Amino acid sequence: MTQLPPLPQTSAEQRALLLQLLAERAYRHGQFTLASGRTSTHYVNCKPVSLSGQGLALLAAQMLPLVEAEAVAVAGLTLGADPLVSGVAQAAAQAGRQLDALIVRKEAKGHGTGAWLEGPLPAAGSRITVLEDVVTTGGSSLKAVHQLREAGYTVNRVVTIVDRQEGGLDAMTSAGLELRSLFLLEEVAARSAAG
Secondary structure (H helix, E strand, C coil): CCCCCCCCCCHHHHHHHHHHEEEEHEEEEEEEEEECCCEEEEEEHHHHHHHHHHHHHHHHHHHHHHHHCCCCEEEEECCCCCHHHHHHHHHHHHCCCCCCCEEEECCCCCCCCCCCEEEECCCCCCCEEEEEEEECCCHHHHHHHHHHHHHCCCCCCEEEECCCCHHHHHHHCCCCCCEEEEEEEEHHHHHHCCC
16 A cells, blocks of 8 residues: 655645646647647646546645635536546535535436436526636537536636646637636646656
8 A cells, every 4th residue: 555645735835746746647748639629749638637536635625716706516527527526526515615516418318307417406596617627629618618507507617727728718708708727738748848
């Protein structure tokens, strides 16, 4: 059994360790085709970080302060956002804040109620913050926002781990959304290059 050191106590130390983990476990340099269909020399897959206990604890601690104070839930498109919404909801509970987690399906459930959303549904009109692992063009986040707005919820902010700086910010702004990012792609790439 590997014993991890205690998580850093300050936000700055947590952020530095999280950036190191992303550079080591999530980032690759080479030739890649992205989910958007674009090709890139940068690839970011946050799941090796968000699905580790240490990584999720750090992500939740860093994302929770970016969730709107008025939000009653966090939500995101499956699969990348699944650990994030769960981790942030748990971190909120540990901090004494009521904040539920919702998972937005990629398509309606094929049986039962045909639901798009999973989790404890808040009252119509409630504020929800969308969480995302990586924003490139913003398509995944916008799909989640669309489904939440269609269900009668208010969505004004998307919080992502990494903004790839490839048009996602403009797409969010055009949709009346604020994009808040823990890191820009250039930060993760620079940390990876530094070794």
